[in-house]
Amino acid sequence: MLKNEERVLIFALVVASTTYDTIANLAGSTYEVKEPHALREFHDYGDVYFSQFSMPTGTNxxxxxxxxxxxxxxxxxxxxxxxxxVYLQHEGYPIFTPFNESFPQSFDTDSSYFTKVSLDTSGIQGRRVDLFIRSPAAGRWFVAAYADPQFLNKKIRPQGFSAVSCKHFLRVSTTYSTDTSYPQEPVPLSIPRNIIVDDSTKILSYFIERNVYQYNISVVNCKVLSPPDAKCQFSLISKEDMLPSMVNEHHIDCEWDNNTECQLSVSSPAVNHWHYAAITIPDANTSVSLEITILIKAEGCGSGIQTFTWCSVDQYYTDSLATDMLAVNFVQEVPLFTTTEVIIRDDKPYIASFTIESLVHGGGTLKYLLEAADSLPKNGATIYNCISRDRMVIKMEDIKNCSQTANTTMKYTENADMAYHIPYPQSGVWYISVIAECYNPSTNTLIDCTDTMKVYTNITLRRCVNSQCGEYGSCYLYAQGVLYWSVCRCKAGYRGYGCTDDTEAISKSLQKLEMLLLILSNLLFGVAGAVAIYRKWFSEALLYFFVLFASSFYHACDNGTIYAVCVGDYSMLQYFDFYGSILAVWVTAMAISEIPPKLRSFLHMAGVLGILIGTQITLTGLWNFVIPLIIAIAILATSWARLCRRTKACYPKFKIWLTQLLPGILSALIGLALYSFVETNSNYFYVHSIWHLLMATAIIFLLPRTEKLTFSQIKSWFSKLNIKRRRNTIADERAATPTQTVMIVAGTSDETVTNSDEIIPISDDNNEDIRDSQAIII
Structure with missing residues (x-):
């Protein structure tokens, strides 16, 4: 249990956090909190706790x-x-590798999008971490958390055998505020706007729509209002999704006069986002007031929006790929391929776009495939490809040197395919920019592309890696509230997003050995069943054979190798294994006890029902073994004591102790010790196999040696069975024969029978009534 000091510290943390949040809320900030959630050790993404927060536009x-x-x-x-x-990421599930696992080929592994926080319970300071973010981007923020792995060589203990480790919970809250000290003015595009700027910074907001590849902020005019001798000097800064600062990359200092041009150009801006521009007077100590005329113009391609300066088809062409069914494809696994035949040229790029929504599509794997057509150009050609989120890349140099999400190239002459995977894609408008470059193979010099180059583009969104996890894993879909994500659960020591990291992998030969050890070690229960039949313990033999098959089928399914085979539901096989094993212990103890057969039959049924109830309450609980064992030992000791008192001799005899009981008890104790104290994740296959052998050996030794079943007894049983069968046949024939008169004739056995069809043998049970008579059919 927790110490009182630790409880006081935890209580103080919660109170302090609540007080801080209350004060922040009273000060005008917005507060959001999530319920504490239990953390699990990380094995794969199925153990991760995900949560989301919504951040409004213009948060300071x-x-x-x-x-x-x-x-x-x-x-x-x-x-x-x-x-x-804990990981924090904007508009998407964080992708991380706690073990430095490798990703499958052609996967985007950029981890620069998230913020990482570490916590621990070793001290009061590590229990709480406050993460301050200036001007966070608007939209959804995702939190991913897990307990750091500690499972290596971890002991496997039965439930209830030792104290359970205390659960640990993560409480996440956020406090955010919109900066009201800087007034924000929405500015329409392509319309000049007069802005009054004085000592304070003026924030302008404007929305950049889809398919915009560049916008310009131009100063049309600047007028000094006061003092008259001041210069028209100011700084212009822009940023998408968040309030700008002086360190932003889009920044220009202006000193305006009629002959000076002041313009800030932003290429490949984030589309479908609000952008902010800050106008700041450098010297805040001087009371200066300016009237600045600003014009914001966007350049893009599309239709229906009057504020754009449209590009012509001769410059580039676009294609909007259908993404309506991507969510259905991810969650419900309906096959979907968006395939478009595209002609790639060198004078203008091909640009396609599609939309990803984090809550709907974010838990799958986005796959982009560019396939070359069969026809090949006479000259050499290279196809450059750039995949970017929220940014439209159209220039040859930018596509070739793509610094966005993905930058891939393909030699068209090789007739190869170019595939790219993005796990847990972030929300936004995604663009694919493709352009070609031709060259002379002999001189390796660039030339104009004269041949037609056709490619096919495929956009799919699937679970895991193409809806599977290769040879060493299985794909699962997890849900937590409104969040859905796919997970690869790996086998045989393989790790990673697609179960492709073989750093800790187990060889196939060793996998076969481990699986065979778990399964074949159960064959000794078959030997125990045969011995039970030989010693005339038939009910016990039936149960031992049941344990043989139940444990073999369960471990064939649960061995964690690529050769695992499940003949039924996993939970059903597990239940049969545990239930049969506990019941085998019970019936073996009843066989050792010196009790009447009818009482033994009653105790068998009582054990069946009692163990059935216990395993339904908790299948792997320690008390399922302990309670039947204590009761069995009590019955055993009572029966032996009663027999000793009646015979006035010690029972069991020393020879039985030496040859049966002590070896059996010793085997059982060694097996229980290995199962409870030695078994770990790393040695499970070997120690658990030894446990099977020792428990079956204990049964063979402990099962009492009664009168042996001989061959003559078996022959006699079959003989009696044939006689009974013959009697049943004769009875059936009598039932089918018409009713006849039967006369009982008194006399000796050698009297002549006339008009007789058959003499019916008289059973021994009726000899008392018709001793010297025969039944004659007349």
Whole structure:
């Protein structure tokens, strides 16, 4: 249990956090909190806790507070120090690799989009971390958290055998505020706007729509209002999604006169986003007032928006790919391929766009495939491809040196395919820019492309990696509230997003060995069943054979190798294995006890029902073994004591102790010790196989050696079975024969029978009534 000091510290953290949040809320900030959620050790993305927060447009700052808590209400738990890792990312699930796992080929592994926070319970300071972000981007922010892995060589204990480790919870909250000290003015595009700027900074907001590849902020005029001798000097800064600062990359200093041009150009801006421009007077100590005329013009391609200066088809052409069914394809696995035949040229790029929504599409894997057509050009050609989110790239140099999400090239002469995967894609408008460059193969010099080059573009959104996880994993779909994401659960030591990292992998030969050990070690239960039949314990033999098949089928499904085969539902196989094993212990103990057969039959049924109830409550609980074992030992000791008192001799005899009981008990104790104290994740296959062998050996030794089943007894049983069968046949024939008179004739056995069809043998049970008579059919 937690110490009182730790509980006080945790309580103080919660109170302090709540007080801080209340004060922030009273000050005009907005506060959002999530319920504490239990953390699990990371094995794969199925163990990750995901949460989301919404950030409004124009937020000045945000403070995320992460608090790691131990459950003070959980009794009888073992306190433990853990560390946890939290990731924060805008508009998408964070992609991370706790073990430095490798990704499959052609995967985007850029991890620069998220912020990482570490927490631990070793001290009061590590339990809480406040993350301050200035001018956070508007939209959804995703939190991913897990407890750092500690499972390597971890002991496997039955449930209830030792104190359970205390659960740890993560409490996430955020406080954000819109900066009201800087007035914001929405500015329409392509319309001049007069802005009055004085000592304070003026913030302009404007919306950049889809298919805009560049916009310009131009100063049309600047007029000094006061003082008259001041110069028209100011700084112009722009930023998308967040309030700009002096360190932003889009920045220009202007000193205006009639002969000076002041213009800030932004190429490949974030589309479908609000942008902000700040106009700041450098010397804030001087009372200067300016009237500045600003004109914002966007350049793009599309239709229906009057504010654009449209590009012509001769410059480039666009194609909007259908994405309506991407969500259905991801969640419901309906096959969908968006295939378009495209002609690639060198004088203008081909540009396609599609939309990704994080809550709908963000939990899958986006795959972009560019396939070359069969026809090849006479000259050499290279196809350059750029995949970017929210940014439209149209220039040859920018496509070739793409610094966005993906930059791939393909030699067209090789007739190759170019594939690219993006796991957990972020929300936004995605653009694909493709352009060709031709060259003379002999001189390796650039030439104009004269041949027609056709390619096919495919955009798909699937679970995991093409709806599978290769040979060493299985694909699952997880849901948590409105969040959905796909996960690869790996086998045989493989790791990574697609189960392709073989750093800790187990060889196939070793996998076969481990699986065979778990399955074949159960064959000794078959030997125990044969011995039970030989010693005339038939009910017990039936149960031992059941344990043989139940445990073999369960471990064939649960061995964690690529050769695993499940003949039924996993939970059903697991239940059969545990239930049969516990029941085998019970019936073996009843066989050792010196009790009447009818009482033994009653106790068998009582054990069946009692163990059935216990395993339904908790299948892997320790008490399922302990309670039947204690009761069995009590019955066993009572029966032996009663027999000793009646015979006035010690029972069992020393020879039985030496040859049966002690070897059996010793095998069982060694097996239980290995199962409870030695078994770990790394040695499970070997130790658990030894456990199978020892428990079956214990049964063979402990099962009492009654009168042996001989061959003559088996022959006698079959003989009696044939006689009974013959009697049943004769009875059937009698039933089919018409009714006849039967006369009972008294006399000796050698009297002559006339008009007789058959003499019916008289059973021994009727000899008392018709001793010297025969039944004659007349």
């Amino acid at each position: 700052y945000a403070v995320w507070t992460f608090i790691l808590l131990s459950n003070p209400l959980q009794s009888k738990c073992q306190p433990s120090n853990i560390s946890a890792t």
